[in-house]
Amino acid sequence: MSRLRIGQVDYLNCLPVYHALEEGLLSLDAELVKGAPTCLNKLFLQGDLDVTPISSIEYARNMDYCLILPGLSISAKGRVSNTLFFSKLPVTELEGRNVSLAETSAASVVLLKVLFDHYYHVDVQFETLSPELDHMMAWSDGALLTGDDAMLAYQRVKEEHLPYHVTDLGEVWQEFTGEKMVYALWVVRSSDSNDRSDKIAKISNILLESKIMGLNRMPAIIAQARKQTGLPLPVIEDYFATISYDFDESCRRALLVYYDYAYKSGLIDERAKLHVWGESVE
Ligand SMILES: C=C(O[C@@H]1C=C(C(=O)O)C=C[C@H]1O)C(=O)O
16 A cells, blocks of 8 residues: 655644654654645645645535544634734725735635625625735735735734734634634545545544644744744744644534535535544434
């Protein structure tokens, strides 16, 4: 059997889950493939990754192809500091304007569209661009950035006093629905659940173990995150305090609320169900 290929989002948010594997504290016979969320989504859906974090909306769009691994997600309750909408005007004054979306994101793109439709009731035109604030703002009046790109752009806005309104979409989503936001889930191919079930069980356990080890080694991870991004220590500490890697009942409920709004906005074809590895499917 060929070596497993495991996706890893190339942002700070994945460091706690992969740190122990990358540092060789846990051994796993697999190749780690790093990329932006939309890159990993594509690789997984074309069969080039065996396990990966997938944007939560892409799970809904491909739920017959995917099984969710238990105990893992990238989520946050409220403010998340890396899903940010930058705008030249307050969001409610953007009617008829152009808004650019980072090509690296899928879950947050749908989150923004849902909020425009159902919370702000503002109509805008969307365009997808590479995740660079200046380029996006040259073209439009608002820009959605996620991950490290959002954190670095926000740092610039503060340091250079750029005249942008900054809206944290996780915070607005919580104001609107009272729910957490689940940005990513770890998935395997459902077709692998029979013939490769031993491998999947092993990888699922190792990822959970790696997550626990990572969360117990946060000072080392914070130091690595500083080196990787150059962001100030308080920013990084605050970021890791807001992000969560659990997949509990409140995550499941939050996902279904998110999928419901995505469906109402015509962004998914049906309301998704959650098929989790090891749980029976009704
Ligand atoms: C909260 C975040 O989660 C990310 C956002 C994703 C998306 O928008 O599709 C996917 C995976 C996560 O890395 C973030 O990095 O902004």
